[in-house]
Amino acid sequence: MKNLNVSFPITSVILSWNLLILSPVLAQVNFNSNPVGSESLSNSNVIYTPLVDQLSSQNEFPLVSSNSEPKVSQTPVQQIERLYSSSPPNLGENITNVHQLEDVTSDDWAYEALRNLVEKYRCISAFPGRNFRGNRAMTRYEFAVGLNTCLQSIRRSIESLNNKFPQQEDLVVIERLQAEFATELQNITAKIDKVSQRVNFLQEHQFSPTTVLRGIGLWDVTTAFGDKKAVSPESHSDEELKENLTLSAATILIFDTSFTGKDRLRTQVVAGNINSLGSNVTGTEMTLLVGGINTNNNVRLGSLFYQFPIGKRGIISIAPVADFPTRIFPVFNPVSAISNFGAVSPIYSFAFGSGGIIYYNLTDNLAAGITYLTTSASKVKEGLFNGQYTVLTQVSYTPSEQIGVAFTYGHYYAPEPGATINITGSKGSTFAQLPFGESTATSSDAFGLQFTYKLSSKLILGGWLSYFNAKAEGSPSVSGLNGYAGSQADIWSWAFTAFLSDLGKAGSQLNFVFGMPPKVINNDIFEREDRDTSLHFELSYSYPVNDRISITPGFFVITNPEHNAENSPIWMGLLRTTFIF
Structure with missing residues (x-):
């Protein structure tokens, strides 16, 4: 900007211009090309349970507060509410007398200049609290915004017969300033017009003033190949594993409604024909793919819950339909896996259904949560407490931004584990899922240790160790093998x-998983122990075509499927295209 040699009243315009910064929000508007209110969503951890609930994961350690949520650090309802608000932004407090400025006194060197501006033009505003903040630096854009505001005030003064005209020399300098900042003023005006047009468009086309509609579309090309279908130890089968290439799809619609700006009512509907490629295809559930939504293309309710904050550090969720703890509990698994096994530790997989979840940050580094979920809540004879259920508790510790650790304990019970969620949530061998058979009432005490270590901003490691102590609550009778009530099995x-x-x-995102699916190390029913060891190797790569479309090719291989060395390895391939809308 050129130096101006002007009289004192005009110098006061320049010396006092910080008062024209109407709002730190307005002054710092990011004028970019992205549509207003657009969100950048990734497909990380898009689906890792039979019913999808999460849209994204930022691979960060969550901190629950009244304005944020773990893992699901989404606040779309609040964003839309702010965007659709018809009231103007808070532009500060109008000042009619310089004495109203809390941080300006008569001893300040620019006091007379400020007083001159207030009394002659009344075109300045203060920050909240009536502060001047005169030492704050400003940009040319901020200056242009303030100049534009003052020009409007002067114009109103000229048009009003009740107000005295500005001095002629002031108008000369104002014209010079207006000429020098003509480009900035024009740019500001054009950008404000564009923002106004976008806001008007969104107001006219909004789905709902309180509800946000989002969705995911999945297109899967899958295949499974190997020599023969897998069988459990002591079993024999010569059934070939046919190599088939399949094309399938699924759609998830998510309706998020907020009544206070801090709560969330989520209704999720799903439809699709994706085959998970489990035991019906390969002979083992170790080959299950994540995101296998198969409703025969019928639209079904996938999930329904309502969550709200507890103070500033906690969150509670109540769900009549299909909730799960990993929606809120941090799992400390950085990868976006394509397999059911690699998506999350088995410690979480048997917790699913209707019930409630509570998670609370005790400190900035320490948090704890508890959940009670059941799949029999709607059954008249069983209800919430007399059927299958899982109680899961977790303590999470994040001593730094690089390290996160969680210890998890869960208690499980099912009168017929084969008819509902089994002990390991369909992970691992058949013996691990049903150590005492499908119809034997079974309980389990499970322990899990999960960790994440951030080596760099781009490379993050993770892992878990889980142990299940299963107990037969009735007398098992499996394939002619008689056991006894109280029989126990150890699963790792x-x-x-x-x-x-x-x-x-x-x-x-490049994702790698290596591990051992749940295995029965010891069983009082000796015939249902796993003799050998299966290993899981997985590699996938998610490539974002743009903010709304990503392509994920990947594969994994299971050695000694069903922990049976007589089974040949089984390979699984997936090419998934994810659409976010």
Whole structure:
């Protein structure tokens, strides 16, 4: 800007211009090309349960507060509410007398200049609290915004017969300033017009003033190949594993409604024909793919819950339909896996259904949560407490931004585990899922240790170790083998995961999983122990085509499926295209 040699009243315009900064929000508007209110959503952790609930994961350690949520750090309802508000932004407090400024006194060197501006033009505003903040730096854009405001005030003064005209020399300088900042003023005006047009468009086309509609579309090309279908130890089968290439799809619609701006009522509907490629295809559930939504293309209610904050550090969720703890509990698994096993530790997989979840940050580094979920809540004879249920508790500790650790304990019970969620949530061998058979009432005490370590901004490691102590609550009778009530089985699982971001393109994700699916190490019914060891190797790469479309090719292989060395390895391939809308 050129130096201006002007009289004192005009110098006061320049010396006092910080008062024209109407609002820190307005002054710092990011004028970019992105549509107003647009969200950048990734497909990380899009689906890791039979019913999808999460849209994205930021691979961060969550901190629950009244304005944020773990893992699901989404606040679309609040964003839309702010965007659709018809009232103007808070532009500060109008000042009619310089004495109203809390941080300006008569001893300040610019006091007379400020008083001159207030009394002659009344075109300044203060920050909240009636503060001047005169030492604050400003940009040319901020100056242009303030100048534009003052010009409007002067114009109103000229048009009013009740107000005295500005001095002629002031108008000369104002014209010079207006000429010098003509480009900035024009740009500001054009951008404000564009923002106004976008806001008007969104107001006219909004789905609802309180509800946000989002969705996911999945297109899967899958295949499974190997020598023969897998069988459990002591079983024999010569059934070939046919190599088939399949094309399937699923759609998830998510309706998020907020009544206070801090709560969320989520209604989720799903439809699709994706085959998970489990035991009906390969002979083992170890090959299950994540996101296998198969409703025969009929629209069904996938999930329904209502959650709200507890103070500033907690959150509670109540769900009559299909909730799960990992929607709120941090799982400390950085990868976006394509397999059911690699998506999350088995410690979480048997907790699903109707019930409630509570999670609370005791400190900035320490948090704890508890959940009670059941799949029999709607059954008249069983209800919430007399059928299958899981109680899961977790303590999470994040001593730094690089490290996160969680210890999890769960208690499980099912009168018929084969007819509902089994002990390991369909992970691992058949013996691990049903150590005493499908119809034997079974309970389990499970323990899990999960961790994440951030080596760099792009490379994150993770892993887990889980142990289940299963107990037969009735007398098991499996395949002619008689057991006794109180029989116990020990089931173990572990995994190591790695996540590498921005490989080839910003937003891309390279995911690696290596581990052992749940295995029965010891069983009082000796015939249902796993004799050998299966290993899971997985590699996938998510490539973002743009903010709304990503492509994920990947594969994994299971050695000794069903922990049976007589079974040949089974390979699984997936090419998934994810659409976010």
